[in-house]
Amino acid sequence: MINLVILGSTGSIGTQTLEVARENREEINILAISCNRNIEKLYSQIKEFTPKYAVVYSKTKYLELKNTVKLTKMSTEILHGMEGLNYISKISDADTVVSSLVGNIGLVPTVTAIKEGKRIALANKEVLVTSGELIMKLAEEYNSEIIPVDSEHSAIFQCLRGNNKKSIDKIILTASGGPFNKFTKNEIIDLKANKALKHPNWSMGKKISIDSATLMNKGLEVIEAKWLFDVELNQIDVVVHPESIVHSLVQYKDSSVIAQMGLPDMKLPIQYALFYPNRMKNDYPRLNLAEISKLTFEKPDLVKFPCLNLAFESLRIGGTMTTVLNAANEVLVDLYLKDKIKFYDIPLFIESVLEKHKPILNPTIDDILGVDKEIRKKVFNEVLKNIRK
Ligand SMILES: NC(=O)C1=CN([C@@H]2O[C@H](COP(=O)(O)OP(=O)(O)OC[C@H]3O[C@@H](n4cnc5c(N)ncnc54)[C@H](OP(=O)(O)O)[C@@H]3O)[C@@H](O)[C@H]2O)C=CC1
């Protein structure tokens, strides 16, 4: 039996993790779950899975849910805020912590779980973008296994099994190209978030959907791959593959290429991470290559999608540069979703804030949290100033 804690159980990854748990009731026990404000969904998850703990990040929503749970005499203990997230990340009975919060807010509870030596099923890529080097060192020190959930990284993880890491030539990340792949730059300029949210192949949370449309998602994934697989920046390539069937590839020094394929369904990498090294039988639809008949690949357009280059460049400089990239992107995506800025304002503001930042090399977690806070404020004020002009 796997005792599971899910950070962010009400999100896209969180709910799909619970679907996998539902499909494997004999094998998975849900110990703790969490949300930010969506207490309606959390309450229905509490009723179905009767976890020992449930955390609500928002104070007002916490008080509301606590009251409901008290009235219905449920046994689940309701906790609150970062304190609550840290508490469930180190429950002694827990085997695996699914890190599926969105954004750098997940950093501290993920570090807490690592320091307890838990297995981490890691979806929350932003924590590796801001703190990858530290996270990987801590994982080694505390004997915590990090199993990637992000589809490309799960693919690479699988392609690396049974091969010597020293024989890697290149890691090749596939990108769908997002909803605007076939558009010209001019056609994209005025497109609103409702269009950007329509990913061609995956149904995901809002933040990552916008990141896919700007190709920042692939930039974040390049950084994520660098730390997870300990390769050099020039060993990571990106290729656009609009069908999202080949989830990523590893090219070896003998020129052989190993790819992992499957229909686009996040339950697959989630299930793989939870049960690794075992593969559970399921009845998910099977890939039929003859039916698909054609798989296509193309070069990413870095002029149309400047975010990918910004990510490569911030990783090349290193230190807190990737924290700046991530913090600025989180704020700007939120403002784009609220219709306060235009699509290309995202790379423009990120570039301007990166240019001004003097990176701290070998930052501590406190340095990273400090830079994260400072950059969020700066970007927000900068955008506000521009809106008022
Ligand atoms: N969705 C996908 O298919 C994939 C996602 N990922 C990565 O996985 C992570 C999660 O993505 P996704 O599931 O799409 O995101 P969602 O937005 O769907 O879910 C985010 C979860 O985090 C909670 N949350 C958000 N903000 C806070 C906060 N400030 N404090 C506490 N909890 C918070 C949300 O609670 P509430 O519901 O109350 O808002 C929700 O439970 C991201 O890093 C993403 O890049 C990677 C690959 C694929």
Ligand SMILES: CC(=O)[C@@H](O)[C@H](O)COP(=O)(O)O
């Ligand atoms: C499902 C998943 O892993 C996402 O990160 C996905 O890869 C997004 O698609 P893009 O390739 O469009 O960024």
Ligand SMILES: [Mn+2]
């Ligand atoms: Mn991905």
